[in-house]
Amino acid sequence: MPAPAYLTQHQNRFLEELLDWLRIPSVSADPAFHGDVLRAAEFLKEKLTAAGAQNVALCATAGNPIVYGEYFVGADKPTVLVYGHYDVQPADPYELWTSPPFNPVIKNEKIYARGACDDKGQAYMHVKALEVLRAEGEVPCNLKFMLEGEEEIGSNNLAIFVRENKEKLRADVILISDTGIIANDVPSIEVGLRGLSYHEVEVTGPNRDLHSGLYGGAVANPINALCDMISSLHDAQRRITIPGFYDQVTELSPAERAAMAEAPFSEQEFAQSIGLPAAVGEAGYTTPERTGIRPTLDVNGIW
Amino acid sequence: MPAPAYLTQHQNRFLEELLDWLRIPSVSADPAFHGDVLRAAEFLKEKLTAAGAQNVALCATAGNPIVYGEYFVGADKPTVLVYGHYDVQPADPYELWTSPPFNPVIKNEKIYARGACDDKGQAYMHVKALEVLRAEGEVPCNLKFMLEGEEEIGSNNLAIFVRENKEKLRADVILISDTGIIANDVPSIEVGLRGLSYHEVEVTGPNRDLHSGLYGGAVANPINALCDMISSLHDAQRRITIPGFYDQVTELSPAERAAMAEAPFSEQEFAQSIGLPAAVGEAGYTTPERTGIRPTLDVNGIW
Numbered sequence: 001m002p003a004p005a006y007l008t009q010h011q012n013r014f015l016e017e018l019l020d021w022l023r024i025p026s027v028s029a030d031p032a033f034h035g036d037v038l039r040a041a042e043f044l045k046e047k048l049t050a051a052g053a054q055n056v057a058l059c060a061t062a063g064n065p066i067v068y069g070e071y072f073v074g075a076d077k078p079t080v081l082v083y084g085h086y087d088v089q090p091a092d093p094y095e096l097w098t099s100p101p102f103n104p105v106i107k108n109e110k111i112y113a114r115g116a117c118d119d120k121g122q123a124y125m126h127v128k129a130l131e132v133l134r135a136e137g138e139v140p141c142n143l144k145f146m147l148e149g150e151e152e153i154g155s156n157n158l159a160i161f162v163r164e165n166k167e168k169l170r171a172d173v174i175l176i177s178d179t180g181i182i183a184n185d186v187p188s189i190e191v192g193l194r195g196l197s198y199h200e201v202e203v204t205g206p207n208r209d210l211h212s213g214l215y216g217g218a219v220a221n222p223i224n225a226l227c228d229m230i231s232s233l234h235d236a237q238r239r240i241t242i243p244g245f246y247d248q249v250t251e252l253s254p255a256e257r258a259a260m261a262e263a264p265f266s267e268q269e270f271a272q273s274i275g276l277p278a279a280v281g282e283a284g285y286t287t288p289e290r291t292g293i294r295p296t297l298d299v300n301g302i303w
Numbered sequence: 304m305p306a307p308a309y310l311t312q313h314q315n316r317f318l319e320e321l322l323d324w325l326r327i328p329s330v331s332a333d334p335a336f337h338g339d340v341l342r343a344a345e346f347l348k349e350k351l352t353a354a355g356a357q358n359v360a361l362c363a364t365a366g367n368p369i370v371y372g373e374y375f376v377g378a379d380k381p382t383v384l385v386y387g388h389y390d391v392q393p394a395d396p397y398e399l400w401t402s403p404p405f406n407p408v409i410k411n412e413k414i415y416a417r418g419a420c421d422d423k424g425q426a427y428m429h430v431k432a433l434e435v436l437r438a439e440g441e442v443p444c445n446l447k448f449m450l451e452g453e454e455e456i457g458s459n460n461l462a463i464f465v466r467e468n469k470e471k472l473r474a475d476v477i478l479i480s481d482t483g484i485i486a487n488d489v490p491s492i493e494v495g496l497r498g499l500s501y502h503e504v505e506v507t508g509p510n511r512d513l514h515s516g517l518y519g520g521a522v523a524n525p526i527n528a529l530c531d532m533i534s535s536l537h538d539a540q541r542r543i544t545i546p547g548f549y550d551q552v553t554e555l556s557p558a559e560r561a562a563m564a565e566a567p568f569s570e571q572e573f574a575q576s577i578g579l580p581a582a583v584g585e586a587g588y589t590t591p592e593r594t595g596i597r598p599t600l601d602v603n604g605i606w
Binding site: 180193194196205206207212214215216217219220221223224226230231232233234274276280281282295298300303 | 536577584599604
């Protein structure tokens with residue numbers, strides 16, 4: 001059956017299944033929801049199996065299991081590895097929700113629920129894509145599914161799993177739909193993402209609290225020292241001053257930057273949406289370039 | 304009776320009275336101790352009266368009362384205004400005390416109790432000085448006592464009291480013994496103290512938490528902005544860069560600085576006592592000058 005007809009025929013079931021999945025509060029950051037996290041993984045395993053995936057399994061890790069499945073059509077076909085996650089962010093403060101986070105409601109053709117777009121909606125779309133391709137009669141590539149349950153808490157066990165399963169996960173393309181889109185009416189394909197290197201710096205000072213009237217002016221105040229360090233990490237052009245920081249950063253060609261600039265973007269709407277008078281950043285780059293192709297260095301907390 | 308003989312005769316009573324006063328937990332920062340704060344003020348009023356002070360009164364303020372008393376010997380004599388305070392800092396964490404903070408003990412001729420040297424010990428010495436001078440037969444100056452109960456919480460009501468009682472408090476000399484001494488065996492007279500101007504700066508940013516992966520590089524991170532501001536308050540010589548900051552700061556003469564330098568001070572002991580490899584501060588000044596005659600600018604917290 002052609003995909004459009006199949007989709008029309010099964011749309012309600014697809015939707016009901018997704019809503020059922022969204023009802024499971026798979027909050028990985030809170031141990032109180034651990035049972036729900038495992039239920040969400042089991043749900044996904046069942047649906048992958050029902051869609052026709054082979055070798056579907058919950059792969060144990062030191063934390064939440066990774067749901068794995070595959071669909072093999074031929075060694076001469078390219079292999080696409082689909083990545084997604086079945087855990088969600090905590091939903092509190094609950095009182096700010098206009099509908100309960102784990103009781104999905106549909107308003108104006110949009111689903112409102114925790115995890116609807118991060119990442120259960122997209123992950124479920126990938127599962128259903130396999131089902132639809134099989135109904136059409138021809139799956140054009142080999143598929144591997146790898147859906148984890150710790151994306152919202154750092155993916156530490158995914159990193160181990162990937163290192164330990166290089167052959168099993170070998171693929172020509174990795175498909176991730178846990179990213180952004182330019183606008184709701186502008187389908188977008190991102191071809192790269194920034195990674196993350198997270199560091200904690202501890203500044204130590206005197207052996208006790210010092211009275212500023214008695215010691216002020218003669219002792220390096222740890223706050224001042226820390227601020228000097230943080231402030232020195234950027235120059236006046238907002239370039240990062242750490243030696244070697246940009247050494248392995250790819251500079252896009254003028255043609256590539258011109259292509260990026262064709263994507264619709266309003267500087268004013270961007271600033272307004274976050275309540276700021278203007279965007280600011282590294283000199284010589286546009287806002288989409290600063291958030292898209294340039295590395296950044298941010299402080300996420302002082303305590 | 305000459306002072307030495309009088310002191311020998313009454314030493315035990317003086318000590319017992321001070322210990323009684325130290326037993327009153329007059330913690331001004333904690334409302335739970337409010338009754339004790341008032342008891343400490345009453346105690347002081349009684350002892351000032353017993354020492355022979357005139358017009359002794361608890362002067363009401365919006366907070367804790369100010370204990371006032373005076374001793375007039377003649378319009379041709381100079382007038383000394385004695386300042387002190389009868390409130391104490393909180394004593395917690397209690398488990399770190401080797402003896403209970405409000406149950407004074409004497410070890411090696413030292414009194415261990417909260418407030419023994421800040422400031423009940425010194426304040427009580429002033430009260431007893433009046434008693435001893437009267438016993439000697441001649442008080443050489445007019446005396447005014449002004450002892451407050453809010454020194455440890457900012458002295459806001461003292462400032463109002465002083466402004467409203469300029470005539471009553473008029474004096475030639477103000478004597479404060481709530482300061483430091485160079486060492487336990489080096490009696491010290493300080494002729495000036497630094498004041499305090501306290502400011503809170505609030506940095507506002509985007510209208511919500513922003514994901515550093517999606518917005519990093521295009522938005523002024525409030526922490527970075529705050530650190531830039533704090534860092535820019537000092538130059539590389541640790542001089543404060545705020546325009547006009549030093550305009551009204553008195554520069555001591557070389558002779559005055561030479562006199563200061565004669566006071567015993569060990570740079571190494573200073574650093575060791577606070578667990579730092581070295582003292583640091585404004586270029587061109589010694590550590591005692593940096594803490595004594597130079598203004599300073601310190602950040603006391605970020606949150």
